[in-house]
Amino acid sequence: MRILASLAALGLAGCATLPAASAAPAEGRALIFSDEFDGTTLDRSKWVTIGPDFWVNNEQQAYVDRPDVIEVRNGALVLTPRFAPGVDTNTKRNADFIAGRVETDGKFNMRYGRIEARIRMPDAVGVWPAFWMVGNGPWPTTGEIDVMEYVGEKDWIGSAVHGPGYSGDAGLSNRFYFPPGEDVTGWHVYAAEWKPDSIEFYVDGRLHNRITRPMGEMYGKWVFDNPERIVINFALGGGYPLKINGVKSPYQGLPQATVDRIKRGELAMEVDWVRVWR
Template sequence: MKMKLSVAFAAIALAGCTTIGPDRPATQPDAGRALLFSDEFDGTALDRAKWTPIGADFWVNDEQQAYLDRPDVIEVRDGKLVLTPRFAPGLDTNAKRKADFIAGRIVTQGKFEFTYGKAEARIRMPDAVGVWPAFWLLGGGQWPNTGEIDIMEYIGDKSWTGTAMHGPGYSGETPFVDRFYFPEGEDVTGWHTYAADWTPDHVEFSIDGRPTYRVTRAMVEHYGKWVYDTPEHIILNFAMGGAYPGKVNGITQPYYGIPQSTVDRVKRGELAMEVDWVRVWGPQR
């Protein structure tokens, strides 16, 4: 039986480890942290007091989907958020893009934003080349001048996930990017807790409590301004293809970054990003 962490219980800020679900233990925050935000996805619909779905006008990175606010792409069921891409030619209203896929993207902008703390989410993803699910933080100003922290990006090689940071002078093909390769017996299709601990001086990424990558203020200031002193909001999305998958896998047909095998699985409704919970803890005191 899956255990969920309540706000009241979380305020105790226990250290150590609690088993959540049959697949992985999920680490608890260090003592001295307060719970700032939590969505356990225990209801039957997206909590719109916490999240806003993004619509079809949004388009970046040559991605091959249109984001739509529909229950078949953004669903809460069985204690999880489920983001499911669909093959739906003709639904895209952007004549310049004409995407054949639709998908979901939700943000906390204007509803919850924070400066410093630990953001984490328990996620599992499909084994499918060319998909691009992500869990990340973004500042509210013009990109990249208020910073982007990519806690988890996955482009379809189940053996690894990526992290990155983008800001003025170090955006796009940023020097601050890292891959975490799972140890033998693990991959992205299992449940994992992806986290970033953000302080005034560094951002440290971890998976299942294992530190994977650390970017310091000094490292950033070698390339440009450290812009991680203002509020950022949370984003969960399921993109299809586009610049990052396409540059890595070299696929151009039938869609940029997406092979026919993945298209066929989308048509059958086999692919989804599942999110068990999202939590943000305050800075360590």
């Protein structure tokens, strides 16, 4: 989940109007990982949590493993950020917010196939929830695939890939704009189809972005032959939201109205299920 850059220069602007594709994997494919979140607690055989000493992109939260931040209820994983001033992050900074990040590090990696999740998110400026994958080596030398990330403008989400020579602000990315009557607050299936020479991104079966090996090799090495782990997180503020909303106070990328809603516990990312097919 890194700061995105546009692919307009490569002719992909407006790609959200590409023809729709089937939302379901083709018959005969094997389900190799799934979590339906039907229990009452996070399945620790599939997921690990990240602690407060992990900090990137000048995000405003500290990640914690607490039941009021990471919970499974009503058939969904629910990540709820909280206001908690002065959290010690074991780094050179304190944080005023706590939030959740779960990933399959050491539990499951995928290399090629289809990954998808059914997710809904809040309408709130400066939030930064994401569903993505990242390689296990030094970033970005083993790649990052952002299936979905959202920075608080409810009519669109982004997808991207990052590798050596095309990472951070230079990541290969595109936006999907929802059709009238839809936005991130409804349930949607976000998916990526990962092949040896291309990665395709879908929202509810609608193809909206396709990155190919030659596109990546225009800038650097194509590194999407490495296994990657799954990450689901709810970040707050930081570099990417700042670029979108320009808010610098009271927190970078995070306005007071959103802070007030976090204090009231009103914001959550909900994940109905995650599935990986080969």
